[in-house]
Amino acid sequence: MIRPGQYVRDLLQGSPGTSVTAHGWVRTRRDSKGVHFVQLSDGSSFQDLQVVIAEGAIEPELLRRVTTGACVRVEGELVDSPARGQKVELKARAVHVFGAADPASYPLQKKGHSFEYLREIAHLRPRSTTFGAVFRVRHALSFAIHRFFEERGFMYVHTPIITASDCEGAGALFGVTTLDLANLPRTPEGAVDYGEDFFGKRAYLTVSGQLEGEIFASAFTNVYTFGPTFRAENSNTPRHLAEFWMVEPEMSFCDLEGDMDLAEEFLKYILQYVLDHCRADLEFFDKRIDPGVLGTLELVADSSFERITYTEAVRLLERANRSWEFPVRWGADLQSEHERYLTEETFGKPVIVTDYPKEIKAFYMRANDDGRTVRAMDVLAPRIGEIIGGSQREERHDVLTARIQEQGLPLDAYWWYLELRKFGSAPHAGFGLGLERMLMYVTGMKNIRDVIPFARTPGHAEF
Ligand code: ATP
Ligand code: MN
Numbered sequence: 001m002i003r004p005g006q007y008v009r010d011l012l013q014g015s016p017g018t019s020v021t022a023h024g025w026v027r028t029r030r031d032s033k034g035v036h037f038v039q040l041s042d043g044s045s046f047q048d049l050q051v052v053i054a055e056g057a058i059e060p061e062l063l064r065r066v067t068t069g070a071c072v073r074v075e076g077e078l079v080d081s082p083a084r085g086q087k088v089e090l091k092a093r094a095v096h097v098f099g100a101a102d103p104a105s106y107p108l109q110k111k112g113h114s115f116e117y118l119r120e121i122a123h124l125r126p127r128s129t130t131f132g133a134v135f136r137v138r139h140a141l142s143f144a145i146h147r148f149f150e151e152r153g154f155m156y157v158h159t160p161i162i163t164a165s166d167c168e169g170a171g172a173l174f175g176v177t178t179l180d181l182a183n184l185p186r187t188p189e190g191a192v193d194y195g196e197d198f199f200g201k202r203a204y205l206t207v208s209g210q211l212e213g214e215i216f217a218s219a220f221t222n223v224y225t226f227g228p229t230f231r232a233e234n235s236n237t238p239r240h241l242a243e244f245w246m247v248e249p250e251m252s253f254c255d256l257e258g259d260m261d262l263a264e265e266f267l268k269y270i271l272q273y274v275l276d277h278c279r280a281d282l283e284f285f286d287k288r289i290d291p292g293v294l295g296t297l298e299l300v301a302d303s304s305f306e307r308i309t310y311t312e313a314v315r316l317l318e319r320a321n322r323s324w325e326f327p328v329r330w331g332a333d334l335q336s337e338h339e340r341y342l343t344e345e346t347f348g349k350p351v352i353v354t355d356y357p358k359e360i361k362a363f364y365m366r367a368n369d370d371g372r373t374v375r376a377m378d379v380l381a382p383r384i385g386e387i388i389g390g391s392q393r394e395e396r397h398d399v400l401t402a403r404i405q406e407q408g409l410p411l412d413a414y415w416w417y418l419e420l421r422k423f424g425s426a427p428h429a430g431f432g433l434g435l436e437r438m439l440m441y442v443t444g445m446k447n448i449r450d451v452i453p454f455a456r457t458p459g460h461a462e463f
Contacts, residue, residue, distance in 0.1 A: 002042070009045035014078045014088055022049055022090055026070045026101075028110055038088075040074065043132055046280035050081060050089040053186065058095050069108060069127075088202055092173050093206060107427030115450050122454055122463045130289070133281035134451055137274055138439055143246055144273035145226060145435075148266055154222040154249060159209030164201055165413055167400070172231045173204040173254065174242075205230035210430060211364075217250040217428055218420050224249040226435075234458050238447040239384075241436060243456040250430035256366075256375045256392040259429035260352050263379055263388050264305045265420055266433075267350070270302040274442055282442075290444020296382060297442060305350040310373065313338075313353050316346055333360045333377075339385035351380045351388075363403045364417075365391040384441050390431025397421035 002023055004010065011020055019022050024042035031037075034055045039048040051074050053063065066072060073096040081089040107121045118125040125131045149156065178198040179185065185196040194202045209225035216223040229246045249266075251258065274282065275297060286294035308316075317328040317338050326335040334342075334353070342351050355373040358365070365374035372431060379388035394400040400421055404411055409419070441453040449455035454463045 006043035006138065008040065008042045008047075008049045011049055011078065011090065012045065012047055012086065012088065016076045016078050016080045016088055020076070020078055020090065022051070022074045022418050023077075024049070024072065026066060026068055026072060027127075028068055029066060036063065036066075036123060038072075038074075038092075040072070041127070041132070043126070043136075046129075046133060046136070046284060047086065050086060051076070051092050052079075052089055053092045053095065054136065057092055062095060062097065065097045065100040066095060067103045067106075068100060068110065069103075069106040071098040071101075072096065073098065073326075115447060119449055119455065120462075126453070129284070131450075133278075133284050134439070134443055134445060135453065137278050137281050138435075138453075140274050140277050141270055141435065141439060141442065144227075144270040147273070148269045149222075149224050149249065155216065155220045157209075157213060157216040157220070157223045157225055159206070159212040159225045159227065159325055161206055162199075162203055163206045164199060164203050164415075165211060172233045174230050174232045176203045176205060207231055207434060208246065208432060210250065210432065213248050213430060214252040214256050214417070214420060214428065217252045217430070218424065218426060221252045222249070228260065236458055238449075239437065239440075241448055241455060241457060244448075244452065245435040247433045247435060248361070248430060250428060252426040252428045254392075254429045255427060256354060256377060256429060259390050259392060259431060260305075260307060260354070260377055263377070263390060263431050263433075264350075264352070267379065267388070268301050270438070271297050271442070275301060285443045285445075290446075293442075293444035300350055300381065305352050306347045307352045308342075309355045310334075310353055310357065313342060313351075313354065317341065318409040331359065333409060336385045339380045340383070343380045343382040343385070349382065353378050353380060358403075361391070363407045363409060364393050364400070366394045367399055367403065375429075380430075381441060384437065387437055387441060388431050388433045390429065392427070392429040395421055395425045395427050397425065 007020065008022060008024060011022055016021060022040055024040040025037040027041050027048055029038045036053040038051040038053065040051050041048045074090060074092050076091045076093040076187065076289060078088040080088060083089065091311045108124050118128060126135055185193040187193045207229055209227060213223055213225050224247060226247045227245065228243055232242060233240050249262065282294050313334065314328060314330050320341060321437050325337055328338065354377045355368060356376045357372060358367065358374045361374050361376045363378045367374055375392035377390050378386050381387045393401060397418060400418060401411065404414055436448050436451050440448060443451060445451050449457060
């Protein structure tokens with residue numbers, strides 16, 4: 001087993017004169033007279049380890065198998081590297097090839113692959129430069145999320161993936177069933193009889209862990225869920241996946257102001273973490289994927305977010321004197337073009353928009369006294385628009401009951417959610433962050449399929 005101290009990341013920091021063993025996959029090999037240069041990667045860092053094999057140091061037959069894609073072990077000595085950008089290189093004494101890779105048919109050639117092509121070889125793309133960087137940043141971001149909440153005393157709760165409640169009545173659910181689709185049990189009325197199904201009723205993959213998060217916030221005060229969520233949206237956009245990861249904190253004794261404060265602190269914290277821990281990867285994105293992205297992240301990590309109400313936002317957009325593709329009108333949801341205008345042109349930094357019309361927001365958001373708006377907040381970021389959506393939750397039993405009915409949702413399905421308001425109800429609030437949207441933001445990658453290891457979208461579930 002490889003142990004800390006033996007990763008390429010660590011070897012690159014090693015001292016000349018040390019005997020070491022390196023493991024990894026050959027990225028490239030270059031032959032010059034009397035010497036062969038092999039770039040070795042084990043995924044632990046953006047930078048590869050340069051292995052130098054002197055002519056005659058190993059058997060020619062063995063050397064022939066050290067080609068791009070091959071998996072090898074190299075024993076040797078770290079020596080000062082004359083090459084730029086690296087302190088040391090590995091002078092090989094012995095090489096072992098675990099698995100060769102035929103150079104003629106290895107699908108990941110040195111350069112020039114489109115992201116579309118790489119999606120088709122998702123079993124190999126993690127070894128590419130770009131995807132190595134993407135997934136290291138994804139890992140760092142995930143760790144930063146857990147650390148942020150741990151430092152603030154939040155409990156991590158695992159909310160269910162299979163659920164019988166459609167969180168927001170939002171539709172776009174995947175059904176979960178063990179019924180024989182070719183031979184469905186029927187009720188006397190001819191409907192499918194889900195009473196016969198595995199759970200004795202209709203079940204789905206969850207679209208959000210929020211409602212169950214609220215249960216735990218009613219016992220453990222501050223909690224968060226961080227797990228996969230599912231939406232059967234047939235929209236095929238570069239921003240939507242059928243399976244994606246969501247972070248959802250839920251806080252008791254918290255109002256919308258507290259919610260906004262936490263969301264802002266959270267975003268800055270996780271950004272600062274990747275800025276501090278993934279420098280080389282981010283510099284790569286800045287150079288090769290999205291020039292300027294690094295500067296934007298640094299700016300956001302240290303700006304204070306603008307806060308405006310939905311009503312103010314609509315006023316600003318009306319005054320903008322633009323021909324919008326989607327007309328601006330109080331009561332309509334903000335579209336991407338509006339969100340980008342506010343963040344990029346009006347304020348030049350993230351903007352939190354609050355107090356949306358109740359008609360365009362979920363039933364559980366706390367009603368304002370004006371009778372028209374709810375205590376919702378969306379955090380909008382330059383270049384991508386909505387990145388976080390949250391709200392103060394309706395904690396008043398009577399108001400919540402009325403809101404559920406108003407939206408035409410079945411009261412009985414929410415019996416336990418309503419009971420939380422009957423027994424020791426607390427003011428509380430929370431928000432949701434889509435991890436992949438955040439990653440798109442951080443890396444500058446333009447397609448959400450390229451920031452998740454194995455993308456699930458309409459028509460695609462390979463790997
Ligand atoms: P959008 O308008 O972009 O479809 P939404 O309003 O449906 O988003 P919410 O229901 O508020 O989004 O979900 C919370 C967060 O989850 C969003 O802010 C976004 O970051 C993320 N998200 C929503 N749908 C998807 C999806 N299909 N794929 C990836 N991330 C998503
Ligand atoms: Mn949506």
